[in-house]
Amino acid sequence: MMDTKLLLPRVHIQNHSDGGTSVPHWGYADRVVPCTNDAGSCAYLDVVYNAHDVGMYYTGIIWATIGGILIVWAVGRHFARSQPSGVQLPVDAGEGVKESRSAFERLHRAITAYARQYLLPDAARPIFGRVSRTQVLTLVVLTGYLTIFSFAGIVYAKWVTPVKKMPGVYNTRTSLGPWADRVGVIAYALTPLSVMLSSRESILSLVTGLPYQSFNFLHRWLGYIIFAQSGLHTIGWCVVELRLYQPQPSVGKEFIVQPYIIWGAVAMILLTLLLVLSTPWGIRATGYEFFRKAHYVLAMIYIGACWGHWHQLEAFLLPGLLVWFIDRGIRLVRTALLHYNFLPSGHMGFRAASTNITFFTDEINGDVVRLDFDHPHDAWDVGQHFYLMFPESSIWQSHPFTPLSSPVYGADSQRHSYIFRAKKGETRKIAALSARRTAHMASHTESHEGLMPDAKLSVVLTGPYGERTLQSLVPNSNILCIAGGTGITYVLPVLLSLASQPQSPNRHMSLVWVVRRRSDIDWVAPELAILKRKCPNLRTRIHIYVTRASEQVQHGHDSSVPAISEKRTANECEKEIEPSSNSTSSSASISSALSLHGVSKADLGLNHYQARPDLSKIVGEFVEGSVSGGTDVFASGPGEMISDLRRIVASVNKGGEVWKGVERWDVGLTCDDRLEW
Structure with missing residues (x-):
């Protein structure tokens, strides 16, 4: 009733x-x-x-x-993954390499290219x-x-x-x-x-x-x-x-x-x-x-x-x-399982990870924090991210961060490295806490031994989450990674992982990284050095663009900024950055910063440009220069950059050519636009 x-x-x-x-x-x-x-x-x-x-x-x-x-x-998805890869057939030099694939696979790739366009x-x-x-x-x-x-x-x-x-x-x-x-x-x-x-x-x-x-x-x-x-x-x-x-x-x-x-x-x-x-x-x-x-x-x-x-x-x-x-x-x-480990007492229980802090001061754009720690658990997949909670700041907040380090399959413990820029809210609180910890440890340095103890911070992980960027890669696909600022954490593991694998002789790989200051390279100096050693093809294909070098000099916040000398290139706005002959203090500052990660300045030897990159030209030339296979573009950075890349990648897709077997015009885009720089 x-x-x-x-x-x-x-x-x-x-x-x-x-x-x-x-x-x-x-x-x-x-x-x-x-x-x-x-x-x-x-x-x-x-x-x-x-x-x-x-x-x-x-x-x-x-x-x-x-x-x-x-x-x-x-x-x-299951049917597409089960299709065998095609066999390369040489053709005229102007067309590159065609792929001998089934009609279904060519139709699928052509439709995908048309859809992207x-x-x-x-x-x-x-x-x-x-x-x-x-x-x-x-x-x-x-x-x-x-x-x-x-x-x-x-x-x-x-x-x-x-x-x-x-x-x-x-x-x-x-x-x-x-x-x-x-x-x-x-x-x-x-x-x-x-x-x-x-x-x-x-x-x-x-x-x-x-x-x-x-x-x-x-x-x-x-x-x-x-x-x-x-x-x-x-x-x-x-x-x-x-x-x-x-x-x-x-x-x-x-x-x-x-x-x-x-x-x-x-x-x-x-x-x-x-x-x-x-x-x-x-x-x-x-x-x-x-x-x-x-x-x-x-x-x-x-x-x-x-x-x-x-x-x-x-x-x-x-x-x-x-x-x-x-x-x-x-x-x-999942959080409990990730942190159910041996305690100092020898018993099993919940234990937060203890991370080393490296602090990069930037009063103009916001301080940057790097976290490094080892934690026992299974490997994640490249492209996935973890949610990090810092108990010493707040147990009610966690934020997604993509590991800069590459997973090691079969290992008992995984190396985690993260970098993030402090903006506001929780990241600002963590940066302030990291700065205090770093300053406290510096004040207790044993001066007679010259040692710098690492500052510590507790962290609780949840994850991994997100896409598995390498699972869908075709073995002969070309890789173009484009990052802005801390977005490097999303794309660099892709190259590090691929550089550790046997490479197709026709595969092209390249990295374009846009940063505000020359010293921002220090964030990932050890990873860049590893990348250059593992993959010789990348020695001339790592391009770093410094967008605000003049701002640094004007405000006097970065004594490590080298002098800038112009070089005539096809793109007149590009200016290669070269060390000044009288910048002894600058060299010392850079070496000191990089030594925190055990890397010397001489290990890098990269190409630097003071300008925002012409992404349309970069993507176009990369696709035109590929010999065989399609191209996968991995990108992370500010929203404006991601929007430009969507438009640019769409414009270079040509479904008709892909149907004919010329797969260079099959260009995909995988991006992470959660980050800002």
């Missing part, structure tokens, strides 16, 4: 006391048959219940479509931000699909029916009510999908191979769709109950005090808060960490309020809660 009372305002034209039979309708109130109302009211009830039943079928179709897409995707560049940036057209196309298809199901299967009509015992007073019944119910049902049905798109331990990533962060755009915009549907559902029923049903205001007053309506209002308020706090303005005003924690709490309370509003659709709400709690539980378990 309680359920009937709670549902009474929506089905008040049915008389449950007339002794009729209650016919259940899944997800809705039972219907009393036969209908004893007037003809118009009975016809209206037919439309209401039929529209609801059809809508429930549609929600099943929506989820069946999602499941079907995932199954096809998973099978396609048109779908890789950024979409309308003022509306969607820095996302590719592929993401926006997916959103458009999803929105169109949901729009069709929001309107289909509803009989649109109007019925004017008399109010019992009130001669001359009439209700206006329209299909607005059934339509408002339909969009509300779809909003409920999309709730688990929204939670899945936001999960770090993502089943979608397991099936598709896409990193969890690639679903953030759809999660955000699906939230906007749910907000719009919920708002239309609320407005629709407010119009029905507060305007079309008579007499007013008595019907409206009875409607607004019903418990399920109160819960609906609470859910709508919470959803509005979720929307406002997730906007760029809301995140800037409250801070990212507040947004993240508030988002979790408000989302869970919102689902609870939806349950109170219409618990008959709990089948859509319970999975959302379960997915969220499973995600959090797996995170805790």
Whole structure:
């Protein structure tokens, strides 16, 4: 009886006391048959219940479509990986090398190249931000699909029916009510999908191979769709109950005090808060960490309020809660397993890693911190990242960082190296703590031995997460890595890992790194030296661009900046940086900084340019100069650089040439745009 009372305002034209039979309708109130109302009211009830039943079928179709897409995707990935590689066939010098591949494989690669050409560049940036057209196309298809199901299967009509015992007073019944119910049902049905798109331990990533962060755009915009549907559902029923049903205001007053309506209002308020706090303005005003924690709490309370509003659709709400709690539980378990090691006492237990700190002062652009430590666990895959939590700063915050070091498969312990620039929030706190630790250790240096003890910092790891960049590489693909600032941590492990493997004689590899100061090279000096030793082909293919050398000299913050002398090159804006003959202190400063990692300045001998690189020219010349195979571009840096690379890489893809077998025009882009420099 309680359920009937709670549902009474929506089905008040049915008389449950007339002794009729209650016919259940899944997800809705039972219907009393036969209908004893007037003809118009009975016809209206037919439309209401039929529209609801059809809508429930549609929600099943929506989820069946999602499941079907995932199954096809998973099978396609498996089939694509099982295809054998082609055999190279020499052709005319102007065409490079063609590949002898099956028609299916050539068609697949040609379609992929065509898709990149048109779908890789950024979409309308003022509306969607820095996302590719592929993401926006997916959103458009999803929105169109949901729009069709929001309107289909509803009989649109109007019925004017008399109010019992009130001669001359009439209700206006329209299909607005059934339509408002339909969009509300779809909003409920999309709730688990929204939670899945936001999960770090993502089943979608397991099936598709896409990193969890690639679903953030759809999660955000699906939230906007749910907000719009919920708002239309609320407005629709407010119009029905507060305007079309008579007499007013008595019907409206009875409607607004019903418990399920109160819960609906609470859910709508919470959803509005979720929307406002997730906007760029809301995140800037409250801070990212507040947004993240508030988002979790408000989302869970919102689902609870939806349950109170219409618990008959709990089948859509319970999975959302379960997915969220499973995600959090797996995170805790993975963290515990990573840190379940031997304690100093000899017993097993939870133990945080202890990292060495190297601190790079930069008052203009923000200090940079390098962390190095060894930790016993299995190897991760190149391209993946860890979430790092620093207990000495806060146990409530963790941030994603990509290891600069390469994993060693089969080893008992893995070397972790990270670099990050302190901007604000937690990274600023960690940098300040690192600076204090470093200064404290320096003050206790044993001057008679000249030793510098390492500053220490505790860190707790969770992961690894993200894409596995090397799994999909074709053995003869050419590799172009482009990084800005601390984005070097994403691309350098790719080259370090490939340099340790047998190389195809035709493979070309190159690194382009853009930094603000010459001394920024010190961040990864040991890795660059290793790279040069392991892969001779890279000795003339590591290009470092220093963009603000003049700013350093002007502000006097970097005594290690060498003098700049111009060299005439094809690109007149490029100026090679050469050490000044009278900069003894500069050389000493550089050597001292690099000695922290056991590398001398003479080991590097790299090409330096003072200018921002012409990425279009760099990518074009690299692709033109390849002998065989396609090109994979790995990039990490500021949003503007990633946007430019999407446009540039799209422009060099030529599906027609790939279909003919000339694979140099099959150019892929894998980027990590979480970092800024």
